[in-house]
Each structure stands twice: as structure tokens, then as C-alpha cells.
Amino acid sequence: MSRYVVRTYKVAVPKELYPLCAELNKTAARIYNKTMSLVKKIKYKKGFRLSPNNTQKYILRWACSINVHTHSKQAIIQQYFQALDSYFNAVKTKPDLNPPYKRKRFMPFIWKDTAIKLLPDGKLKLSMGSNREPIVIQTTLLADTKIRQAKLVYEEGKYYLHLVIEGKNVARKPQNGKIMAVDLGILRPITCFDGTEVISYHGGILNSLIRYRNKELAKFQQMLSRCKKGSKRYRKLVKAKKKMLRRTRHQIKDILHKITSNFLKMCLQKGIGTIALGDVTNIRERVEGNDSANQKLHQWCFRKMVDMITYKAELLGMDVKLVPEEYTSQTCPMCGSRNHSNNRNYKCQNCGFKYHRDGVGAINIYVRYLGKKSQVVAGLAPVRGVRYKPHLCGHGVRNAPWKAA
Numbered sequence: 001m002s003r004y005v006v007r008t009y010k011v012a013v014p015k016e017l018y019p020l021c022a023e024l025n026k027t028a029a030r031i032y033n034k035t036m037s038l039v040k041k042i043k044y045k046k047g048f049r050l051s052p053n054n055t056q057k058y059i060l061r062w063a064c065s066i067n068v069h070t071h072s073k074q075a076i077i078q079q080y081f082q083a084l085d086s087y088f089n090a091v092k093t094k095p096d097l098n099p100p101y102k103r104k105r106f107m108p109f110i111w112k113d114t115a116i117k118l119l120p121d122g123k124l125k126l127s128m129g130s131n132r133e134p135i136v137i138q139t140t141l142l143a144d145t146k147i148r149q150a151k152l153v154y155e156e157g158k159y160y161l162h163l164v165i166e167g168k169n170v171a172r173k174p175q176n177g178k179i180m181a182v183d184l185g186i187l188r189p190i191t192c193f194d195g196t197e198v199i200s201y202h203g204g205i206l207n208s209l210i211r212y213r214n215k216e217l218a219k220f221q222q223m224l225s226r227c228k229k230g231s232k233r234y235r236k237l238v239k240a241k242k243k244m245l246r247r248t249r250h251q252i253k254d255i256l257h258k259i260t261s262n263f264l265k266m267c268l269q270k271g272i273g274t275i276a277l278g279d280v281t282n283i284r285e286r287v288e289g290n291d292s293a294n295q296k297l298h299q300w301c302f303r304k305m306v307d308m309i310t311y312k313a314e315l316l317g318m319d320v321k322l323v324p325e326e327y328t329s330q331t332c333p334m335c336g337s338r339n340h341s342n343n344r345n346y347k348c349q350n351c352g353f354k355y356h357r358d359g360v361g362a363i364n365i366y367v368r369y370l371g372k373k374s375q376v377v378a379g380l381a382p383v384r385g386v387r388y389k390p391h392l393c394g395h396g397v398r399n400a401p402w403k404a405a
């Protein structure tokens with residue numbers, strides 16, 4: 001059986017197309033704003049929200065003079081409804097949220113697969129509707145590449161096409177049923193349990209980077225609050241702040257890549273078939289502290305890690321299953337009673353089971369995935385730590401860049 005992996009591929013847009021790109025991204029924002037104001041107005045005047053279908057009918061009629069592919073218009077309308085959906089999901093836990101209200105000046109223009117054609121010589125043809133010349137961009141893609149979507153994205157002064165590509169998987173290995181349970185965290189980015197031993201990755205360098213970033217950010221905020229908005233110094237500071245944020249974001253991403261690559265290499269060596277991942281969609285409770293910027297960053301880290309583990313595992317022919325992780329760090333894997341632990345050591349008040357707290361989370365995810373209750377684990381070896389060695393790191397992982405500590 002062959003499976004597909006969806007991946008994003010970035011193509012630089014040639015400079016001479018930049019004015020057109022700006023126009024397209026403006027058009028996208030126009031359609032988005034109109035969609036938003038229509039839905040809002042009807043909600044305000046009539047008291048109900050227009051359905052996506054009806055909105056689409058109306059907006060497409062309104063936009064009939066805008067000369068782009070109809071499916072592009074539809075995709076942009078759908079963007080608004082996606083934002084609305086995620087608002088409805090989020091508002092369940094955060095009741096003071098607002099529905100999407102910000103008018104946009106620019107937003108990524110989208111082509112759906114029906115408007116994209118890849119010619120045999122690698123030229124990409126993006127349809128612009130019936131009475132306009134299509135955009136043609138040279139790429140290095142192979143002729144049989146299947147492109148699902150193209151997005152015109154503006155990044156740091158340049159335009160890129162983000163192509164969503166269906167990539168064929170490497171041949172799937174036979175499932176041998178071995179399972180690796182993973183508990184994600186910030187202090188310890190990955191703690192995993194394969195039924196016999198617990199391995200925990202140190203997050204020291206990741207945390208020091210996050211701390212550094214927050215300290216710098218606070219410094220910038222303080223300096224910004226002291227100078228006049230819009231002044232030359234203000235603008236300079238904003239630019240410097242953005243640069244710092246960008247740099248640290250890239251560094252964090254790099255570390256996450258190295259951690260996940262190393263972890264998956266280990267899974268491959270152990271012959272793992274399925275990775276059971278603690279579901280971190282409602283991660284808010286796990287993030288310590290009230291600083292919202294910090295929370296956002298942590299949430300970003302978690303999501304990034306889940307994405308990376310998922311796509312890397314799929315490329316190696318492993319399955320990834322999400323497991324609800326409520327109370328996994330509190331429940332005792334021996335007797336199932338719940339205990340709070342206030343330091344890094346877990347101790348069960350009921351049966352006296354003692355273990356490292358992060359390990360408990362991974363063991364519980366393992367147990368929960370198998371659907372058996374407390375069948376584990378007498379005489380468990382202590383947690384094996386894996387420490388980060390930046391100067392030895394590399395994605396190819398010839399020699400293990402992480403060292404057992």
C-alpha cells in the first residue's frame with residue numbers, strides 16, 4: 001500500500017511579477033473583508049450567521065467583475081469560515097474571545113488544484129480566470145508532481161509561492177506492532193516509553209533560548225514605551241525587535257528539527273511501528289505562567305513538534321496516533337489513582353509507586369493507547385536522559401548528535 005504525504009514546497013516568484021503579486025494579495029484581502037463584513041452585518045441586523053454556501057453565492061455575484069479564477073475566490077471565502085470555525089472552537093475554553101474582525105490590507109492569494117497546471121518542462125501555469133493571461137513561473141518540479149494548492153505569500157520583502165504537494169511515501173514497512181508513547185513538554189521536549197524503558201530528552205538549550213528571547217523582548221518593549229510612536233528611533237527599534245524575534249524563532253525551529261530527527265532515528269532503530277502521541281491541542285493547562293506571549297510561543301513549539309514528528313514518522317513508514325492526555329501526568333500507572341506531584345518526582349499516595357514525573361506521563365499514554373489499565377511496570381529502570389550537543393548536530397545524523405547522559 002502506498003500512502004501520500006502532503007508537504008509544502010517554496011518557490012521564489014521572479015521580481016518582475018511583484019506588482020501583480022501585490023495586486024493579487026490586495027484583491028484577496030478585499031474579498032476576505034467583504035465576506036467578513038457581509039456575515040457580520042447580517043448577524044447584526046437579522047440575528048443569524050449566513051451559511052458558507054449562501055455567503056459564497058452572494059460574494060461570487062458581488063465579485064463577478066474581479067478578474068481571477070472563481071475557485072480562488074471560493075478559497076478566500078473559505079479562509080474566513082475557517083477562521084470563524086477556529087474561533088467557535090476556541091471560544092469554548094476562552095469565552096472572552098472575539099470572532100475574526102480585523103480587516104486585512106493584504107493576504108495570501110490562493111490557487112486551488114483546478115487552477116494550477118504543471119507543464120512537462122517544470123513551468124507552473126496559474127490560471128487567472130477566463131479573460132486574463134495566466135501567470136507562468138519556472139520551477140524545478142518533476143512533471144508528475146501533484147500540486148493541491150498554491151499560496152502567494154509575502155515574506156520579508158519577497159514573494160513566494162507555497163505549493164502544497166502530494167509526495168509519495170517510501171515503501172511501507174511491515175507493522176511489527178511495537179509502540180512508542182510520547183509525552184511532549186517544554187522542560188523536557190520529548191519523553192518516550194516503548195514498553196521497556198523511558199527515555200527523556202533534555203530541553204535545557206531550548207529553554208535558555210526561550211528565556212533569552214523573552215528577556216530581549218521585554219527590553220525592547222521597555223525601550224519602545226519610552227519613545228514616541230512613529231519616530232525614527234521607534235521604527236528602528238521595531239525593526240530590530242522583529243529581527244531578534246525572527247532569529248530566535250529560526251533557532252528554536254532548528255533545535256526542534258534536531259530533537260525530532262534524533263528521536264525518529266531512535267524509533268527506527270528500535271523498530272517502532274506506531275507512535276502514540278499525547279494530544280496537545282488543549283495545551284493551555286500545561287503551559288506554566290500567565291504571560292500570554294510566552295504561552296503563545298510554547299503552544300507554537302508544541303504544534304511544531306507534533307507536525308514535525310508526524311511528517312517525519314510518515315516518511316519513515318510509521319503511524320502516528322493521537323491519544324487524549326488528560327491526567328496522564330497525575331494518574332498512577334500501577335493502581336490508577338490520581339496524585340499531584342509538586343516536584344519532578346512522582347509518588348503515589350495509594351500504592352507507593354515512585355518514579356520520575358515526566359516518565360509517568362509517557363507510561364500512561366502507552367497504557368491508554370493499548371487500552372489496558374495498569375498492567376505495567378514492576379522494576380522499571382530509571383529514566384535515561386538524552387542531552388543536546390549543538391556542535392555535533394546535523395540533520396543527516398551519521399553519528400548520533402545527541403549523547404546519552
Ligand SMILES: [Zn+2]
Binds near residue numbers: 333
Ligand atoms: Zn498507585
